[in-house]
Amino acid sequence: MPATVDPITLDIIENALKNARFEMDNVVVRIALSPVIREQHDEFPMICNERGQMVVGQFGSYIPAIVEKFRGDIHDGDVFVWNDPYACKGSISHNNDWCVMMPIFHDGVLVGFSSIFGHMVDVGGKVPGSMPVDAHTIWEEGLRIPPVRIYERGVLNRGVLDIMLNNTRTPDMNRADLMALIAGCRTAATRVRELCDRFGRETYMAACDLLLERTHAAMKTLIETYIPEEPVTFEDWVDDDGLGNGPFRMRLSIYRKGEKAVFDWTGTDDQAPGPINFHIHEGLCKLFFGVYMIMAFDPSIMFNEGFYDLFEIVLPEGSLLNPRFPAALSNRLNTHTRFFDCQAGALGQRAPHLSMAAGYGTSPHFIFTGHDRDGRYFQLMELLFGGVPGRPRGDGLDGHAWWPLFSATPIEYIENYYPVLVESYRPTRDSGGAGLHRGGCGIEKVYRLLEDGRVSIQDDREIVPPWGINGGLYGGTSSKWIIRAGSGERERLPSKKDNLAVKAGDTIIFITAGAGGWGDPLDRDPALVARDVRHDLVSPGKARSDYGVVLKEDGSVDDAATEALRAAMRAERGEPAPFSFGFTPPERIAAQ
Structure with a gap:
């Protein structure tokens, strides 16, 4: 017994x-x-x-x-x-x-x-x-x-x-x-x-x-409550695969069949020639859907594998999410994080009050290698963060990781152990999508290199912005730059680059993407917009154009002008769109 x-x-x-x-x-x-x-x-x-x-x-x-x-x-x-x-x-x-x-x-x-x-x-x-x-x-x-x-x-x-x-x-x-x-x-x-x-x-x-x-019983209730019997479908895009191919479509359909939730990736593009393929185990796919539903709908539920038999997964063979051996996989996080964006977009169509916008959309990394003046090999690798989506409970986090327990490498650690000076580390102004709840801002990190060597970088959402939801606007994209010592010439770098030769004194500027906003920005408390302007998260121009907030010279809100501007913007705009993408898919461009 x-x-x-x-x-x-x-x-x-x-x-x-x-x-x-x-x-x-x-x-x-x-x-x-x-x-x-x-x-x-x-x-x-x-x-x-x-x-x-x-x-x-x-x-x-x-x-x-x-x-x-x-x-x-x-x-x-x-x-x-x-x-x-x-x-x-x-x-x-x-x-x-x-x-x-x-x-x-x-x-x-x-x-x-x-x-x-x-x-x-x-x-x-x-x-x-x-x-x-x-x-x-x-x-x-x-x-x-x-x-x-x-x-x-x-x-x-x-x-x-x-x-x-x-x-x-x-x-x-x-x-x-x-x-x-x-x-x-x-x-x-x-x-x-x-x-x-x-x-x-x-x-x-x-x-x-x-x-x-x-956990099984609790997830069963979530599925009955939030997963519709009629399929809902959402698409998002990965910029490129590092080899000049892309953007790549990810397409997710979600529906309920009896007591089971079906997550179907049919329509996702074929595997990429480059290393953005995500060879995901069916059980791991279930886990990702489960953790999202728990965190979005009921965080009190214990996260474990008890719900696995309540999910059915369709992963087309040879696709971006089920590539055939020996497809390259090393930069699969561009696809991995878009996985969560697609889920948020699909579920957000039936439970918009509980869903969230899109985030910075990858796991950016910076690698600096070489030999110091004593001939010792060094290899710095750092993961960088970006904007976390606007959400029902409030603004997205600025410069935060997708994974809750991750933390930024302390600047003191970098400067003590590697020939690098971090000259600045700050949120990127206007990169958080406007909304009732603002999307998180991306970050700008500036490295001054103290030895000759080579730099590798990897990022995404340089082309396809993080979308907003429920009237929120899309967030800012990423960019990378190098300023050469001596000449001061500023050169834009691609979002994915290996073995860039650098000299002592060169500066790398690494800017990550922000996140989409949640809810109508014209409903945001003007005092919060003014606060974001004071904190250099939002420019005065964006406060006016995106939020309809007019600021006085001292930075305080002009209440009368704001009320009038917002009324005019609402009349011209009408009802806000459920999604704000800031990107036109290739097939729509071809059809125009």
């Missing part, structure tokens, strides 16, 4: 697992060396039940595929590692993500798994950072590791470790980061065994099942 779990015990186990998941984060960032994991927290932990279903965490779905590969040949003390997206059914989506997994045994009985993947600053390949913008195949993107044991029954497999570290430009950082991921998994295993000791193994395992069942 299955163990029964009283509500108080279930609550204690739930919160203990949540705490263990955050403890995994803390252990990892204390041990890691790379700025991407140590400072920016680009690592994702989870704790699973004995069937490999995520009970707490951020990314699930992949443990059963790894267990199946080893056909039950899994033992206490084993730790598995891999990074090949094609060899693990898309559980991780580019070679830079090294994933570790360990089984958790209690008195010889398998009770679960712990796992973390984290972004390594370099895994080999044709360019430093291993994310070439001009890759045609995954062979150009660095070392591919199938699922293998890095520890077997507690003993380190030095041959595997040596091969992994021999194929990176940053072996010291990679070794520290890998051991940090393993330490995080071991921490979770310790906490799970403690729970089994405290409450009994059967009670613990039954509690995990109950947590999954509770």
